Amino acid sequence: MAKRRRPLRFSAMAMHTCSQVHHGQWRHPDDRHADFDDVRMWIKLARRLEEGLFDFLFFADVVGLYGAADGSYEVNAKEGLQFPNLDPAVLMAALAVNTEHLGLAYTSSTLQVHPFHFARQISTIDQMSGGRVAWNIVTGILEQAVRNFNFQEMTPRAERYKWAQEFCDVCYKLWEGSWEDGALLRDRAKGIFSDASKIHKIYHRGERYRVDGPHLTAPTPQRTPFLFQAGASRDGQAFAARNAEAVFLVPPTLEAAQASSREIRELAVAAGRRPEDILCFYGTAFVIGSTEDEARRKEKEFEEYMSIDGYVAQMLSAAGISARSYPPDTPLSQIETDVGSVGLLSWLKQSVHGREPVVADAAALLSGQRIVGTPETIADRFEELQNVGMDGIMVWNWRIPGCYDDFIDHVMPVLRKRGLAQTEYQAGTLRRKLTGNDYLNDRHQARKYRNAFGKQK
Numbered sequence: 001m002a003k004r005r006r007p008l009r010f011s012a013m014a015m016h017t018c019s020q021v022h023h024g025q026w027r028h029p030d031d032r033h034a035d036f037d038d039v040r041m042w043i044k045l046a047r048r049l050e051e052g053l054f055d056f057l058f059f060a061d062v063v064g065l066y067g068a069a070d071g072s073y074e075v076n077a078k079e080g081l082q083f084p085n086l087d088p089a090v091l092m093a094a095l096a097v098n099t100e101h102l103g104l105a106y107t108s109s110t111l112q113v114h115p116f117h118f119a120r121q122i123s124t125i126d127q128m129s130g131g132r133v134a135w136n137i138v139t140g141i142l143e144q145a146v147r148n149f150n151f152q153e154m155t156p157r158a159e160r161y162k163w164a165q166e167f168c169d170v171c172y173k174l175w176e177g178s179w180e181d182g183a184l185l186r187d188r189a190k191g192i193f194s195d196a197s198k199i200h201k202i203y204h205r206g207e208r209y210r211v212d213g214p215h216l217t218a219p220t221p222q223r224t225p226f227l228f229q230a231g232a233s234r235d236g237q238a239f240a241a242r243n244a245e246a247v248f249l250v251p252p253t254l255e256a257a258q259a260s261s262r263e264i265r266e267l268a269v270a271a272g273r274r275p276e277d278i279l280c281f282y283g284t285a286f287v288i289g290s291t292e293d294e295a296r297r298k299e300k301e302f303e304e305y306m307s308i309d310g311y312v313a314q315m316l317s318a319a320g321i322s323a324r325s326y327p328p329d330t331p332l333s334q335i336e337t338d339v340g341s342v343g344l345l346s347w348l349k350q351s352v353h354g355r356e357p358v359v360a361d362a363a364a365l366l367s368g369q370r371i372v373g374t375p376e377t378i379a380d381r382f383e384e385l386q387n388v389g390m391d392g393i394m395v396w397n398w399r400i401p402g403c404y405d406d407f408i409d410h411v412m413p414v415l416r417k418r419g420l421a422q423t424e425y426q427a428g429t430l431r432r433k434l435t436g437n438d439y440l441n442d443r444h445q446a447r448k449y450r451n452a453f454g455k456q457k
Helices: 039-051 074-079 088-096 115-129 143-147 157-177 234-243 254-270 292-304 308-318 342-351 361-368 375-387 402-417 430-435 445-449
Strands: 009-015 056-060 103-109 133-138 184-187 192-194 226-229 246-249 279-288 370-373 392-396
Touching: 009 039, 009 279, 039 056, 039 088, 039 402, 056 088, 056 133, 074 308, 088 103, 088 115, 103 115, 103 226, 103 430, 115 133, 115 157, 157 234, 157 445, 226 234, 226 430, 234 254, 246 254, 254 279, 254 375, 279 292, 279 375, 279 402, 292 370, 370 375, 375 402, 392 402
Parallel strands: 009 056, 009 392, 056 103, 103 133, 133 226, 226 246, 246 279, 279 370, 279 392
Antiparallel strands: 184 192
């Protein structure tokens, strides 16, 4: 008898904007992306994902335009290329009170807000949701974004991650160390709401931040929200190895996926953690058909609506390259960047075989990150991905809600028969659902701040 596989985790990728990854699809009459500013659409989608037993609804975000800081944003406006967009943190509050089990992950850059404010904000949402919130930690890769936050140029990558670590440390001190267990009493008879002796200032003094505390929010069911990270550079991987509980990867091949998962886990072990302390999510889109021929016909229909201009603009500027600065036949070996995503450039180079990859291949990689076939074919691929170290799938959409409806209705039943998808939600917090514990384990560096401030004056 074949060994039963452990269930994979599933996350639906979205963004509070019109066109996130698969540009041009908003023009299709069945797509709802153009209604991104209608909260009812997102509530309906979240409930549908919960019906389908997805683990997360995961929101990407940017706080600037793709492209050169002083360049044209004509393509951005025309394509709706992550512009305009709305703040996903605000949307989380609406989704929190309209779902019961679905994890709610959102991206927030260490560039865009002070850690004291951020810690309070996400704790509020985590409390509202009963402990179902995750933070996707990013440092920001868009040149134009830094201009929106009082800087003139992008901080070098190593310095950005050093900054991000201090940002996280401030948050960890507030979440883990400011309030002891049992500090919140709500004791009507004695007239004591909170025990001041169990609430502590943190007195953080760092290179970038000075924060006294205490945290204005009492501990949530998770204390620290579940932690995602997506950096693929060496600095990003080292940061993830210390901080992340899950990483989001987009390697172009099974071999690259295996290498990426193995490397991040080796780094985690070197940081005093265990390989299983980090979940690896593989990001891709799907085209699903009842037969292989039907799937290929649907793929062609998706391709008819694709905007190549949108793909090129996103890929190159996310890699720290202005799409207008290089001709399409420019070899990638001639391009150097220290501001964007090194991982994207690396995966671009790995995706082309037998010739030197060029700038035009950028659009092909992003638009081509897909699995096409029957539900059974897709399930076979998932088994291969699990074999190379993937714990979950980040499901990109072409159109909403249709792509998620197809996945839930046709792929999930096949996965459940194979033991590759959960059949019910576990009760409790998001972290408990994923790891069996409400709080960070003792191997995470944030735990050193638990009960660390009680003797401070």
